Amino acid sequence: MRKLKINKEEYQIFGIKKLPSSVFSLPTFLNMKYQVNEKGYYGEFGGAWIPEMMYTNIDELKCRYLEIIESEEFKKEFDLLLRDYVGRPSPLYFAGRLSEHYGTNIYLKREDLNHTGSHKLNNTIGQILLAQKLGKTRIIAETGAGQHGVATATVCALKGLECIVYMGALDVSRQEPNVKKMKMLGAMVVPVHSGNKTLKDATNEAMRDWINNPEDTHYIIGSVVGPHPYPDMVARFQSVISTEMKIQLKEQTGSEFPTRILACVGGGSNAAGAFYHFLDDEQVELIGVEAAGKGIETGETAATLAVGTPGVLHASKTMLMQNADGQITEPYSISAGLDYPGIGPLHAHLHKTGRAKFLSATDEVVLQSVLLLTQKEGIIPALESAHALAALEKIAMKPEDVNVINLSGSGSKDMETYLDYFGY
Amino acid sequence: MKNRINHLFETKKENILSVYFTAGFPELNSTVEIIQQLEKNGVDLIEIGIPFSDPTADGPTIQRSSEIALKNGMNLNLLFEQLQHIRKSVNIPLILMGYFNPVYQFGITRFCEKCAEIGIDGTILPDLPLDEFEQEYKPVFQQNNLHIILLITPQTSEKRIRQIDEAGTGFIYMVSSSSTTGAGKKVEDFQRSYFERIKNSNLKNPQLIGFGISDKETFENACKYASGAIIGSAFVKSFQPEYSIEKSVSDFVKGIIFAH
Numbered sequence: 099m100r101k102l103k104i105n106k107e108e109y110q111i112f113g114i115k116k117l118p119s120s121v122f123s124l125p126t127f128l129n130m131k132y133q134v135n136e137k138g139y140y141g142e143f144g145g146a147w148i149p150e151m152m153y154t155n156i157d158e159l160k161c162r163y164l165e166i167i168e169s170e171e172f173k174k175e176f177d178l179l180l181r182d183y184v185g186r187p188s189p190l191y192f193a194g195r196l197s198e199h200y201g202t203n204i205y206l207k208r209e210d211l212n213h214t215g216s217h218k219l220n221n222t223i224g225q226i227l228l229a230q231k232l233g234k235t236r237i238i239a240e241t242g243a244g245q246h247g248v249a250t251a252t253v254c255a256l257k258g259l260e261c262i263v264y265m266g267a268l269d270v271s272r273q274e275p276n277v278k279k280m281k282m283l284g285a286m287v288v289p290v291h292s293g294n295k296t297l298k299d300a301t302n303e304a305m306r307d308w309i310n311n312p313e314d315t316h317y318i319i320g321s322v323v324g325p326h327p328y329p330d331m332v333a334r335f336q337s338v339i340s341t342e343m344k345i346q347l348k349e350q351t352g353s354e355f356p357t358r359i360l361a362c363v364g365g366g367s368n369a370a371g372a373f374y375h376f377l378d379d380e381q382v383e384l385i386g387v388e389a390a391g392k393g394i395e396t397g398e399t400a401a402t403l404a405v406g407t408p409g410v411l412h413a414s415k416t417m418l419m420q421n422a423d424g425q426i427t428e429p430y431s432i433s434a435g436l437d438y439p440g441i442g443p444l445h446a447h448l449h450k451t452g453r454a455k456f457l458s459a460t461d462e463v464v465l466q467s468v469l470l471l472t473q474k475e476g477i478i479p480a481l482e483s484a485h486a487l488a489a490l491e492k493i494a495m496k497p498e499d500v501n502v503i504n505l506s507g508s509g510s511k512d513m514e515t516y517l518d519y520f521g522y
Numbered sequence: 523m524k525n526r527i528n529h530l531f532e533t534k535k536e537n538i539l540s541v542y543f544t545a546g547f548p549e550l551n552s553t554v555e556i557i558q559q560l561e562k563n564g565v566d567l568i569e570i571g572i573p574f575s576d577p578t579a580d581g582p583t584i585q586r587s588s589e590i591a592l593k594n595g596m597n598l599n600l601l602f603e604q605l606q607h608i609r610k611s612v613n614i615p616l617i618l619m620g621y622f623n624p625v626y627q628f629g630i631t632r633f634c635e636k637c638a639e640i641g642i643d644g645t646i647l648p649d650l651p652l653d654e655f656e657q658e659y660k661p662v663f664q665q666n667n668l669h670i671i672l673l674i675t676p677q678t679s680e681k682r683i684r685q686i687d688e689a690g691t692g693f694i695y696m697v698s699s700s701s702t703t704g705a706g707k708k709v710e711d712f713q714r715s716y717f718e719r720i721k722n723s724n725l726k727n728p729q730l731i732g733f734g735i736s737d738k739e740t741f742e743n744a745c746k747y748a749s750g751a752i753i754g755s756a757f758v759k760s761f762q763p764e765y766s767i768e769k770s771v772s773d774f775v776k777g778i779i780f781a782h
């Protein structure tokens with residue numbers, strides 16, 4: 099049983115009867131500094147830079163998403179599925195031996211224990227319910243590591259909807275178990291051969307599909323990227339992570355505020371979810387960790403904030419890896435889920451304002467962190483999530499600090515990489 | 523000087539043929555020759571594509587031509603250099619078409635000024651949305667006598683069509699059906715009701731129909747409902763390595779408008 103032993107009122111957050119503090123209504127933000135404005139911007143970043151062919155769909159979403167996801171009926175369905183299908187709340191686990199190793203307190207938010215093995219399902223559950231309310235019958239998605247693809251294929255099986263997943267051909271070959279899972283779940287997986295054959299190219303192809311199928315299709319974007327309202331919508335669905343964190347921290351440490359929260363950042367959805375309800379609590383340090391690949395100075399990197407400049411990609415004005423001519427440069431990371439040349443506009447804004455700090459970790463260091471967690475705690479993390487762990491090597495932590503790592507996913511999908519590298 | 527696009531639509535009311543190609547394809551330095559040959563063969567209007575690494579509104583043909591153009595070394599600085607003296611040899615209206623990001627990095631003001639200096643008459647930036655254009659960029663386009671051509675699709679609402687007609691200048695780019703470029707449509711696939719609806723809605727801007735116009739038959743059919751039509755992918759696809767640009771262009775254009 100992974101139920102929280104805390105007072106009844108707070109427990110109700112995961113229940114379905116009483117929702118005084120449902121995942122959506124929990125905090126009333128005192129200021130809007132880190133929230134999206136009505137035009138879809140976080141500061142100077144965001145917007146909906148869509149061609150007219152996508153306008154009708156995006157406009158429908160923009161006009162209806164809040165009304166739908168804030169309705170009592172939606173919240174009930176969403177919370178019930180999160181509890182009974184996803185397996186929420188996910189535990190907040192005090193990692194004793196890892197804490198000892200670093201001489202501080204380390205808690206792991208166990209998103210790896212969700213059904214399908216990552217945080218991605220929080221978002222796809224929300225979006226499939228939304229798609230149904232919009233009367234859509236055909237679902238498309240992009241995927242990098244395959245986790246979002248699996249999470250999408252899963253909710254499509256759950257609801258009996260047609261599912262097409264676009265995946266870069268390179269990722270198809272490096273994340274084979276997930277490809278097979280998606281197929282078994284009844285989804286069609288379309289390998290994308292353009293560009294670098296990774297996540298960016300899969301996203302291009304999914305957008306093209308949507309342009310070609312404007313009436314019956316909903317595009318389930320897998321991160322806090324893309325045109326408004328996606329970044330805000332996905333962040334809201336993922337915000338359940340920090341809702342739970344606050345309650346669990348209060349119970350376990352006596353305070354709902356940790357010293358810092360660390361999360362890996364590809365597009366930034368698990369980080370957005372982990373940061374969400376702490377954005378206005380400026381005493382909590384927020385740290386996003388990007389994939390440095392072979393090192394930010396090598397050019398073979400996916401650390402967008404470290405090497406990027408502002409521009410427009412995938413219908414959003416955000417920080418991008420690009421050359422002086424505005425051509426997007428190809429990212430590199432060992433982790434398919436972080437191998438993306440952009441970042442969600444929320445994070446570009448958090449970076450610009452200094453509200454969050456962004457570090458990066460190289461493939462090499464990340465793999466060592468995988469092994470460390472595996473052998474200290476008996477938890478094999480996803481390559482993506484291990485980027486957050488790797489940051490522990492870099493930051494100064496005091497013995498009394500409370501550090502929360504958002505452990506976004508499980509390493510099952512990466513076993514082949516691990517076995518190859520470590521030579522077991 | 524009068525904008526050449528206005529002049530065209532004032533003097534020619536039907537069967538206007540506009541052709542798109544990707545700058546830097548098939549060869550880096552094909553640009554000027556393609557433009558000259560298109561004019562020589564009777565094309566009325568040319569859309570010069572600025573290649574982008576992530577052309578999300580384009581089908582496979584223009585994706586490929588863009589990829590090759592970029593590999594060949596095309597970029598906006600170079601394109602402007604190639605076009606520097608284009609008005610010494612070409613009189614028909616020229617449009618630059620491309621995704622927003624390369625233009626944004628070049629600098630919007632600098633881009634518009636450069637267009638004016640060279641004699642470019644309009645731009646099509648499909649992922650620059652109407653509201654961003656109106657709030658940020660309209661004055662600098664106007665100051666440089668540069669038309670901004672906006673798109674409508676079969677899904678565009680009546681109200682939005684009016685807004686687009688109000689904000690856009692030059693002509694309206696009517697996307698023939700819901701698709702990316704080069705969708706290989708047949709005449710039967712066109713939604714006549716949409717075409718007729720637009721034709722009868724008395725817009726201030728003339729209209730050209732594009733996307734999926736690939737041959738004489740689709741061109742002539744589109745011309746029944748608008749001032750003319752735009753051909754892109756089919757033209758890009760027609761370049762064969764064994765033929766000169768002169769022959770490629772002439773064969774292609776003759777196949778569309780011969781005997782009109």
Ligand SMILES: Cc1ncc(COP(=O)(O)O)c(C=O)c1O
Nearest residue numbers: 245321364365366367368435507
């Ligand atoms: C386990 C895991 N963590 C993180 C990510 C990165 O996505 P995001 O930055 O949106 O959380 C992925 C993406 O595939 C993932 O599978």
